[in-house]
Amino acid sequence: MRRVLVVDDHAPSAEMVAEILTLEGYEVRVAHSASQAMEVAVQFAPYVVILDIGLPDEDGFEVARSIKARAELQAMRLIALSGYGQSQYPRRAREAGFERYLVKPVDLDELLALVRELAQGGEV
Amino acid sequence: MRKIIQVGITDAEAGSRRHILRTAGFDVITVPAGADPARLAIEHSAQLIIMEPGASAATERSAIAAPPGVPVLDLDLDWETLTERQRASDLALSVCALLRLNAAEQALRESDARFRSVADAAPVLIWSSGSDRLRDYFNQPWLYFTGRASDQELGEGWAQGLHPQDREHTFSVYHGAFDARCDYEVEYRLRHREGGYRWVLERGAPRYTPDGIFAGYAGSCIDITERKYVESERERLLSAQVAQRELAEASERRSALLAEISDLLSAGADYRPVLDALAAKGVPLLADCCVIDLIEPDGQLQRGGRACASMEARRTFDGYAARSGAGDRRDPLVQAAMAGKPVVVERVSREWLRQAELDADHGRLLEELGVHALFVVPLIAYGERLGAMSFLLTDPQRSFTPPDVHLAQEMASRIALGLRNGILFAEAQSARRQAEEASRVKDEFLATVSHELRQPVHAIGGWVRLLKTGKLPAEKAAHALQMIEQNVALQAQIVRDLLDVSAMISGQFYLEVTWITLGPVIEAAIEAVRPAADAKDITLGVELASPGRRLRGDAKRLQQALWNLLYNAVKFTPRGGRVELSLSSADDHAQIIVTDNGPGIDAEFLPHVFDHFRQQDSTTTRRHGGLGLGLAIVRHVVELHAGEVQAGNVGRDGGARFVVKLPYEAHSVQPVAVAGESRVSST
Numbered sequence: 001m002r003r004v005l006v007v008d009d010h011a012p013s014a015e016m017v018a019e020i021l022t023l024e025g026y027e028v029r030v031a032h033s034a035s036q037a038m039e040v041a042v043q044f045a046p047y048v049v050i051l052d053i054g055l056p057d058e059d060g061f062e063v064a065r066s067i068k069a070r071a072e073l074q075a076m077r078l079i080a081l082s083g084y085g086q087s088q089y090p091r092r093a094r095e096a097g098f099e100r101y102l103v104k105p106v107d108l109d110e111l112l113a114l115v116r117e118l119a120q121g122g123e124v
Numbered sequence: 125m126r127k128i129i130q131v132g133i134t135d136a137e138a139g140s141r142r143h144i145l146r147t148a149g150f151d152v153i154t155v156p157a158g159a160d161p162a163r164l165a166i167e168h169s170a171q172l173i174i175m176e177p178g179a180s181a182a183t184e185r186s187a188i189a190a191p192p193g194v195p196v197l198d199l200d201l202d203w204e205t206l207t208e209r210q211r212a213s214d215l216a217l218s219v220c221a222l223l224r225l226n227a228a229e230q231a232l233r234e235s236d237a238r239f240r241s242v243a244d245a246a247p248v249l250i251w252s253s254g255s256d257r258l259r260d261y262f263n264q265p266w267l268y269f270t271g272r273a274s275d276q277e278l279g280e281g282w283a284q285g286l287h288p289q290d291r292e293h294t295f296s297v298y299h300g301a302f303d304a305r306c307d308y309e310v311e312y313r314l315r316h317r318e319g320g321y322r323w324v325l326e327r328g329a330p331r332y333t334p335d336g337i338f339a340g341y342a343g344s345c346i347d348i349t350e351r352k353y354v355e356s357e358r359e360r361l362l363s364a365q366v367a368q369r370e371l372a373e374a375s376e377r378r379s380a381l382l383a384e385i386s387d388l389l390s391a392g393a394d395y396r397p398v399l400d401a402l403a404a405k406g407v408p409l410l411a412d413c414c415v416i417d418l419i420e421p422d423g424q425l426q427r428g429g430r431a432c433a434s435m436e437a438r439r440t441f442d443g444y445a446a447r448s449g450a451g452d453r454r455d456p457l458v459q460a461a462m463a464g465k466p467v468v469v470e471r472v473s474r475e476w477l478r479q480a481e482l483d484a485d486h487g488r489l490l491e492e493l494g495v496h497a498l499f500v501v502p503l504i505a506y507g508e509r510l511g512a513m514s515f516l517l518t519d520p521q522r523s524f525t526p527p528d529v530h531l532a533q534e535m536a537s538r539i540a541l542g543l544r545n546g547i548l549f550a551e552a553q554s555a556r557r558q559a560e561e562a563s564r565v566k567d568e569f570l571a572t573v574s575h576e577l578r579q580p581v582h583a584i585g586g587w588v589r590l591l592k593t594g595k596l597p598a599e600k601a602a603h604a605l606q607m608i609e610q611n612v613a614l615q616a617q618i619v620r621d622l623l624d625v626s627a628m629i630s631g632q633f634y635l636e637v638t639w640i641t642l643g644p645v646i647e648a649a650i651e652a653v654r655p656a657a658d659a660k661d662i663t664l665g666v667e668l669a670s671p672g673r674r675l676r677g678d679a680k681r682l683q684q685a686l687w688n689l690l691y692n693a694v695k696f697t698p699r700g701g702r703v704e705l706s707l708s709s710a711d712d713h714a715q716i717i718v719t720d721n722g723p724g725i726d727a728e729f730l731p732h733v734f735d736h737f738r739q740q741d742s743t744t745t746r747r748h749g750g751l752g753l754g755l756a757i758v759r760h761v762v763e764l765h766a767g768e769v770q771a772g773n774v775g776r777d778g779g780a781r782f783v784v785k786l787p788y789e790a791h792s793v794q795p796v797a798v799a800g801e802s803r804v805s806s807t
Contacts, residue, residue: 010579012607016586019604023595054575083575083582104582108589 001047001119003027007037007063008052008081013104017050017081020108021115034058038066041073048118050111051098053082053089061096068097077118081106126150126215127170132157132179137230141174144226145219165194171215174223175199197223246344249324251282252331254340257302266345271317287313287321298328298341305330305338311348322349378531381405382538389542399429402539403513408433410528411515413441413493416503416539417458418511425455428511437493437518444489456481461500461512466529468499494518499529501536505544513539569736572752576618580611621753624684625736628760635678635764642707642714642786643671645679649686650705657694657703664690665704673709675788677765682786685761688754689718689782696722697779713767713787720779725771733771734759762786 004026008014011032018028029044031037034057041049049067053060060080067073080093080101093101100114128150130142134157142152153168155161157179165173175198195216197206203224211217243250244264252261258279267274270285277285286294290312301308307329313321328343385405388398399416406414418428432438457480461467469476472495477487490498497517503510513536517524587604590596596604627633650664657664686705693703697720708715725733736756755771762769767786774781 010583012583012611013579013586015603016583016590016607019590019596019600020586023590023593083578084571085574085578086571104578105585106582108586 001121003044003046004115005029005031005037005040005044005046005049007031007049007055007060009033009054009056010052013052017111020112024112026115026119034063037063041067041076046076048077048079048115050079050081050115053080053084061092064093064096064098079114079118081111127168128152128172128174128219129161129165129168129170130154130174130176131159131161132176135176138176140230141223141226144222148222162191166191170194172197172219174219203227249345250343252340252342255338257299257340260340269316270314285315287315301328302341314345322347323352324348378534381409382534385535385538386542389539389546400431401429403429404431405535406513406515406532407431410524410532412518412522413437413495413516415514415516416511417455417514418503418543419462419509425458440489440492444485444492455486457500457514458512461502462504462509464502464504466499466501466533468529470497472496472498490516496520497524499524499532501529501532503536503540503543505537505540508544510540510543512536569752573618573622577615580615583611584608584615621757624757625753628757629736633760633764635681637676637678639674640677640679640682641672641674642682642716643668645683646671646686646705646707646716649683649690652683652687653690653694656691660694660697661700662694662697663702665702667704667706669707670709671707673714673788675714675786677786681761682765685758686716686718688758689784692754693718693720693722693780696720698722712789713785716784716786717781719774719781722779724773724778725780730771734769
């Protein structure tokens with residue numbers, strides 16, 4: 001439950017989040033596109049996925065739906081972390097299967113607490 | 125002195141007989157009934173005894189022993205018997221005759237008086253005429269009615285009261301009947317004493333003496349004014365009713381027609397398919413052919429719709445339309461009508477066709493159709509001239525009236541209103557769609573801006589936090605700092621671009637103009653973009669000709685513009701690609717061309733490539749970042765330098781190419797920002 005996948009096409013952001021989580025003791029992998037994310041998800045089997053919405057090939061909602069549609073990936077906990085602040089996105093995120101929708105720049109303490117909660121198998 | 129004894133003196137007749145006898149010279153001695161006349165006769169030496177009616181009854185007849193030689197006239201007996209009895213005595217005979225005459229006169233007078241009283245009491249006007257045709261008697265009611273005296277009316281005087289228009293007819297009937305000795309009836313107007321004429325119904329019948337000799341006519345008239353009035357009123361009401369009904373029907377038809385037209389027009393906002401149906405409303409109601417002509421905004425005529433009563437006419441029309449093509453067509457009739465008043469041609473003759481100045485085709489069309497009359501009404505709504513509606517008559521039996529033209533005008537005004545509303549509606553819809561589109565583009569842009577700004581802030585915040593923990597190993601820390609630097613720069617760039625565009629839009633973007641040379645400007649731009657090019661292994665090629673030639677401009681802004689072009693090129697060129705910039709010099713301007721070997725610009729997007737807020741598509745944004753403001757800034761800066769920039773593609777499968785031209789001459793460079801839409805042409 002300590003495995004986390006970070007997906008973001010903005011490399012500095014992805015790296016930064018990965019670094020922070022690593023320092024907290026999580027095992028972290030990074031992906032920069034939807035297709036890459038699916039590959040790594042299947043291979044790496046993370047418990048928590050931090051997913052950007054604005055990806056180059058497919059948006060994060062689609063990725064979430066694809067993940068939730070696959071039996072073996074069902075248990076993954078998804079967090080949306082996006083630069084888009086539109087009002088209807090939180091609802092769409094919920095419908096797509098995200099636990100929470102966070103907007104950049106994110107309060108990293110909040111993010112860490114959230115990941116901790118989910119990694120322990122808790123509900124948020 | 126001859127004396128007469130009159131026995132029985134009580135009644136008026138006796139009195140009048142006494143009076144007659146005394147006037148004739150007799151001395152009349154009266155004796156009541158019952159007295160003995162014989163004794164008196166002897167006493168007075170009377171020559172005659174007259175027994176009044178009833179007197180002899182009162183006296184015992186046998187008691188009358190008339191002295192010898194004295195006749196007794198017993199008036200109880202009738203004249204015949206009396207005359208027979210008295211034949212012997214001359215005196216008795218003459219008195220008898222006298223009395224008889226008197227009696228006859230009396231009877232006549234009585235009869236006359238009775239007749240008169242009946243005649244005068246009758247509610248009818250009565251008259252009689254003699255065998256000479258002239259009227260000789262009028263009863264009281266007649267005289268009262270006419271207010272004239274008997275002697276005024278007698279003869280033909282009464283005819284003065286006959287209404288002049290009725291005289292001929294009345295006399296013709298009278299004389300005709302008179303000649304035929306038959307009954308007649310005639311109505312005429314007779315002047316009333318109060319002035320004015322009243323209608324009377326006269327009935328006349330021939331009259332005869334007891335001997336059967338024709339004596340003239342007798343007639344009566346009754347006042348039928350009331351009846352006549354009622355009759356004429358009824359006729360008047362009837363025809364008024366009929367007229368009203370016709371009016372109501374016509375009005376209903378007009379309303380129905382106008383309602384049908386409204387329905388057609390409101391069925392949809394696009395009126396064009398409906399014009400034929402609208403033209404059909406005029407056929408065959410008002411004409412044999414109806415044409416709706418609309419004027420395009422450029423003044424050109426455009427046939428909007430047509431309808432014909434016959435297939436043949438329709439074919440002729442279509443043939444003509446096919447032949448005449450899309451040349452410049454003007455129609456003087458339509459133009460004239462559009463001035464506001466209908467054009468009415470009651471007879472389309474050769475001369476008229478000649479002087480009407482219609483073009484050859486038009487004139488031939490009218491001839492072929494056999495148009496003998498026409499009228500054209502304007503289509504005007506809200507004071508705007510939309511065109512005209514023409515009504516052509518080909519059926520020789522047919523003609524039109526002013527009410528037809530009036531109805532046509534009503535139809536046309538309703539149609540014009542509907543058309544204008546349709547046009548307004550379409551324009552409003554289009555305007556709304558454009559506004560919605562512009563709004564959508566802006567919304568997208570704002571979302572993009574906020575997204576792009578959030579990225580670097582997010583990254584910077586994270587890396588700073590990491591550094592603060594102190595737990596980063598050395599090269600990670602160095603990397604962190606680099607990330608921070610990069611993102612700060614990126615963010616600064618975004619902010620700068622946003623502020624520049626904002627200044628441009630609000631007209632506050634200024635150039636600082638001096639004499640500059642392009643060589644250093646280009647070099648600076650190249651250097652600024654080099655790191656980004658290196659990161660993608662992109663080669664930067666530069667070719668400079670006359671880099672030292674001077675021109676008026678703002679070096680910093682030009683550098684910014686060129687940097688934007690180069691950075692775009694780098695952004696869109698795949699890894700390992702090539703971006704080239706060349707500077708050349710024409711007579712009056714410098715030319716800079718920037719090319720890349722990326723995917724090029726979509727033909728559809730080309731016209732919008734320099735618009736604010738636009739990127740080719742939103743996925744482009746995600747893939748390449750940035751706000752899409754770069755090119756808008758390029759255009760703005762170049763145009764402030766009185767130059768121009770064009771976007772295009774290098775051949776069919778090449779990358780994009782941008783050509784910038786900057787004039788060397790000073791006076792056209794303006795320091796004031798100009799806002800406007802993209803007018804840039806593409807190659």
